[in-house]
Amino acid sequence: xxxxxxxxxxxxxxxxxxxxxxxxxxxVALTRSDGVDLVTGAGxxxxxxxxxxxxxxxxxxxxxxxxxxxxxxxxxxxxxDAEVRAGVRHHIALSIVGIDGQSSGYYAGKLAQEAxxxxxxxxxxxxxxxxxxxxxxxxxxxxxxxxxxxxxxxRTQPVAAREVASHLVDLAEGRPRxxxxxxxxxxxxxxxx
Ligand SMILES: NC(=O)c1ccc[n+]([C@@H]2O[C@H](COP(=O)([O-])OP(=O)(O)OC[C@H]3O[C@@H](n4cnc5c(N)ncnc54)[C@H](OP(=O)(O)O)[C@@H]3O)[C@@H](O)[C@H]2O)c1
Numbered sequence: 001x002x003x004x005x006x007x008x009x010x011x012x013x014x015x016x017x018x019x020x021x022x023x024x025x026x027x028v029a030l031t032r033s034d035g036v037d038l039v040t041g042a043g044x045x046x047x048x049x050x051x052x053x054x055x056x057x058x059x060x061x062x063x064x065x066x067x068x069x070x071x072x073x074x075x076x077x078x079x080x081d082a083e084v085r086a087g088v089r090h091h092i093a094l095s096i097v098g099i100d101g102q103s104s105g106y107y108a109g110k111l112a113q114e115a116x117x118x119x120x121x122x123x124x125x126x127x128x129x130x131x132x133x134x135x136x137x138x139x140x141x142x143x144x145x146x147x148x149x150x151x152x153x154x155r156t157q158p159v160a161a162r163e164v165a166s167h168l169v170d171l172a173e174g175r176p177r178x179x180x181x182x183x184x185x186x187x188x189x190x191x192x193x
Contacts, residue, residue: 004051008031013057044079053090056075061142069112073112080117099128114126135158158185
């Protein structure tokens with residue numbers, strides 16, 4: 001199977017590429033360093049030739065509602081339009097558990113992405129996963145005021161990015177299934193120590 005991975009250089013993308021290749025798939029990494037920009041659309045048509053399935057694990061780090069909605073809408077539109085032209089038969093997107101009702105910030109972009117996938121012309125699978133183990137480090141980086149680092153008071157059930165990647169490749173090997181069962185780690189934890 002020929003699988004294209006958008007976000008192939010990221011936390012989930014890197015293991016997804018490795019796992020899909022180890023299982024014998026022909027993997028196309030859609031990366032900006034290879035001339036594929038999914039916001040502008042540059043290089044997308046050429047890269048999707050002969051592709052059966054696209055896995056989208058792109059990400060843009062922002063807390064701005066507008067930037068997040070613009071990014072995820074642009075990437076999804078670029079991919080779905082190019083997929084139709086290339087005859088891709090399955091689009092898979094990774095989203096986040098528990099984002100229903102979020103109308104602002106990063107999560108608003110993820111909901112816009114989900115809506116675009118669900119309304120789109122390509123048969124789809126949407127997987128929602130809980131936060132990765134790396135999420136605590138991401139929050140440490142972005143949520144700080146001077147020397148003070150802030151942690152949101154939230155429950156989390158972290159999952160390994162590699163586990164998510166492996167699950168996405170499983171889904172790519174199957175038929176489009178709409179909303180897949182949510183994926184969560186084994187233990188419930190608090191982000192605040
Ligand atoms: N972090 C969590 O706890 C968590 C939990 C559940 C779901 N998720 C979802 O998992 C997905 C992947 O997250 P991640 O942490 O693996 O992301 P990441 O490590 O930040 O990787 C982001 C990827 O997106 C690519 N990208 C960004 N802008 C692009 C553009 N214009 N054109 C093409 N590629 C572009 C980057 O490529 P470059 O190399 O070109 O920068 C990179 O490969 C996200 O959609 C996120 O919402 C995350």
